[in-house]
Amino acid sequence: MNTRRVAIIGAMIAILTLISAIGSVNADVSFSYNFTGNCDIKANDNYKGEVISYEAKAKSSINEVQYSFNALGTNSTNSSLYHSLDTVKGLETNSIFNYAAKGNSTEGGVMDMTENIGLTSIYSGYASKSNEASYEEVNAYSKLAGTNMLTATAAKVGIADDPVGLQYKIYADGQTEGAWANGKVSAGVSMYIANGSDRGLWSKWSYEEESTASGSFEFYKIIAYTSKIMN
Amino acid sequence: MCNVQLEYIIGGENEKMKKIALLVIAAILLSLATVSSASGSSVRYSYSADTTGRMTVDENYRFNTHGNPIVGSRYSLDLTARNSRAASCIHDFSVEDREVNTVTDVIYASNTSKWIRGLNIEEKSGASVIIEENVPENKTFVGCSESTIGFSARVDSLRRFSSVGRINNGSQTYDITTMGKGNFDANLYAASSEGEGLKDGEGCCAGSCNEYVLRSIEQISSHVGGRFGDFNFTALYNVTPPWT
Numbered sequence: 001m002n003t004r005r006v007a008i009i010g011a012m013i014a015i016l017t018l019i020s021a022i023g024s025v026n027a028d029v030s031f032s033y034n035f036t037g038n039c040d041i042k043a044n045d046n047y048k049g050e051v052i053s054y055e056a057k058a059k060s061s062i063n064e065v066q067y068s069f070n071a072l073g074t075n076s077t078n079s080s081l082y083h084s085l086d087t088v089k090g091l092e093t094n095s096i097f098n099y100a101a102k103g104n105s106t107e108g109g110v111m112d113m114t115e116n117i118g119l120t121s122i123y124s125g126y127a128s129k130s131n132e133a134s135y136e137e138v139n140a141y142s143k144l145a146g147t148n149m150l151t152a153t154a155a156k157v158g159i160a161d162d163p164v165g166l167q168y169k170i171y172a173d174g175q176t177e178g179a180w181a182n183g184k185v186s187a188g189v190s191m192y193i194a195n196g197s198d199r200g201l202w203s204k205w206s207y208e209e210e211s212t213a214s215g216s217f218e219f220y221k222i223i224a225y226t227s228k229i230m231n
Numbered sequence: 232m233c234n235v236q237l238e239y240i241i242g243g244e245n246e247k248m249k250k251i252a253l254l255v256i257a258a259i260l261l262s263l264a265t266v267s268s269a270s271g272s273s274v275r276y277s278y279s280a281d282t283t284g285r286m287t288v289d290e291n292y293r294f295n296t297h298g299n300p301i302v303g304s305r306y307s308l309d310l311t312a313r314n315s316r317a318a319s320c321i322h323d324f325s326v327e328d329r330e331v332n333t334v335t336d337v338i339y340a341s342n343t344s345k346w347i348r349g350l351n352i353e354e355k356s357g358a359s360v361i362i363e364e365n366v367p368e369n370k371t372f373v374g375c376s377e378s379t380i381g382f383s384a385r386v387d388s389l390r391r392f393s394s395v396g397r398i399n400n401g402s403q404t405y406d407i408t409t410m411g412k413g414n415f416d417a418n419l420y421a422a423s424s425e426g427e428g429l430k431d432g433e434g435c436c437a438g439s440c441n442e443y444v445l446r447s448i449e450q451i452s453s454h455v456g457g458r459f460g461d462f463n464f465t466a467l468y469n470v471t472p473p474w475t
Binding site for chain 2: 028029030031032033034035036037038040041042043044045046047048049050051052053054081083085087
């Protein structure tokens, strides 16, 4: 009997580089769905938004956000999926995937969920007095596998108006004996930032990290990134 | 509109037993259609159809303006119910001042003792808008948005499907509530872009720009579906271009 319990609480990354307010907001697209039942589930959401700003010839920027959500469940005795997405300012999503399967993992009951969120920005002329371009790329992700779970995720990306940045939270239950959550969960982030300096020199910075739990677990993680690229 | 034909096929336990069909009993079709104005600016109709056999509904609506802004609306409903002891469709459709409103309520319970069963629902709506507008600093703003939202199911056997839809001036909302058994899919696609219009290198050219500079693009797609199980599914979709 696998009684191994992995508890990972807290992982916060706050990177302050530079701040810029740019661009405009496109269409407000929002949706939410709630799916309950004892059934198969398949859901797939994809989003891509890009804001191109030309404040002046020497000051232009491109901010892009990508998001994908995939959820899959097969026959179970109890299953539900809630997902919401809103693009009022950048992107904001919430999801709750609740899944149960009778018996053990060899008798059925599968749940699989992957979520990816990415922010890519290119700035020309924004980095101090240099005309050199600055670049930032941040990708956060999570992967979950079944069979009995209760998970929740939240993602937020701003590419206009308020500071450009990304937040991602994931929670998977299973803290106590008999509680839901079973095997395998991982969440991580990769970042690459390159800034032009006052004298045209470049500073480059990269970071990669992944947390993985396997077994009956409680898993909680927050990833946050705030851009501070400014004139 | 709504055509109702009654037909059912009795499938015996013995495979050699051939189809016996075409009995017309117990069908009610209430179809009301009101065209409020011959100009096409206002159309309203509703109907209620109940059947124990076959049901076919096929509707299509398309609207487009020309000039600035260019606004488009689309709506279609394709419902087929076959071999059922109980199927009903209540539907309202109206267009007034370019605003489209739809209400659809379908109840279906297949007779599981029959080996041929059915129901196919496919409801789609779409909105689009292209706008050019002169703004301060001698510039022309250009916005473009299009979206499609749809629900489809091929069952057996959905118990109930209800939807309320609205399309207006490039925006749309779609509210779904469905429960039952079988398979279904709900989809959203939306894309928009913003830019600056120029004419021979100059701004302030709304309606006559011949050059465009892209400022932003946005694309989103969503799909959720269930396969052959019991389900309750509710969804609310909304697409609103901020500049309409």
